[in-house]
Amino acid sequence: MPSSEIIGWFADIGLSDRPTVGGKGGSLGELKRASIPVPPGFVVRTSAFEHFLNALEKEEPIRPKVEALEANELEKIAALSEQVRARFESTPLPDDVNSEILAAYAELCGVDSHPPLAVRSSATTEDAADASFAGLQDTYLWIIGAHETLARVRSCWASLYSVPSIAYRRKHAMPESGVAMAVVVQGMVNAHKAGVMFTRSPLTGDRSVITIEAAWGLGSAVVSGEVTPDRFVIAKITGEISVREISDKHVQHLPAPAGGVREVETPDDLRKVACLSDAEISALKDIARKVEQHYKRPQDIEWAIDRAGEILLLQSRPETVWSSKDHAPVAKPADDPLQHVMKIFGGRR
Secondary structure: OOOOOOEEEHHHOOHHHHHHHHHHHHHHHHHHHOOOOOOOEEEEOHHHHHHHHHHHHHHOOOHHHHHOOOOOOHHHHHHHHHHHHHHHHHOOOOHHHHHHHHHHHHHHHOOOOOOOEEEEEEEOOOOOOOOOOOOOOOEEEEEOOHHHHHHHHHHHHHHOOOHHHHHHHHHOOOOHHHOOEEEEEEEOOOEEEEEEEEOOOOOOOOOOEEEEEEEEEOOHHHHOOOOOOEEEEEEOOOOOEEEEEOOOOOEEEEEOOOOOEEEEEOOHHHHOOOOOOHHHHHHHHHHHHHHHHHHOOOEEEEEEEEOOOOEEEEEEEEOOOOHHHOOOOOOOOOOOHHHHOOOOOOOOO
8 A cells, every 4th residue: 555644654754754754753764765674664644643633622622731731730740641641542543544554554464464563652743853852652562463553553642641741841832733643553573682872972972983782682671771781882984892891681571472572581691691793793883874874963773683683773863962062072082982881771762
């Protein structure tokens, strides 16, 4: 099926489509256009969200109630959040939205096949170059079946009205009319190892290095901070690995048999062993450089290596911490390469 006002396939979208596919959706389409491997999928555009929200607001307003709140009124925000999210979760999708998502699901998965999917929020206000809105909406991993996929689309929409998300928007006085949610639906990577990488040092801002963080299993264990990952620092030009910090990766996230993700203990023979080979580190470095060159700015990238050894990118967004400081002199290469190791991470979806 071709892309439409409701569905956008990755091959047909890019960053310029952020107003209708959100930051995450636009980035995945942009990566695919740049011939960088990503899991196949589509985006449920913001028009579907707006159609659904308009139907809800005919019964009772939502956006005006959000705009009437102050950022410090947490009890009122929590009460409204609970009410709105319950309405999103319990209200059936409009018929046209429902049928288009089901048709796209069938094309992505096959009529009689139900491979696991990732259903991921893609807000129009996230992943912009001048703001970090990541982590305030929900992502659902290892979703199986069309019915569950439809339900999780509504859950992603509902997460736009989580307490942190509402409070963030009120703090920054964002008009609700400019806020919408797209949803990414894509094949789930059965990751043998996964993690994140930064095309400038997350601690010093040095643009001559790439920092990679990696652990066994699905990347959700790394981005949630539930496991301390291995860390490597690599020179962009020479490929020299100046830091190898191997951690005790005591747990890993793996797919649960009935869908979703489970946390399991890492086998003893893997806990304190480097989860990336030098060849994999080099391949990740080359991909990170290609992504940065395509976007023409430093990137914060999520990646996974599947059981067959293929590297797939799950997300790339602008690095915001050091980019916001670029009015000051960029840091010189650090004498101690351990300074490039990032100790704090999380808040990513």
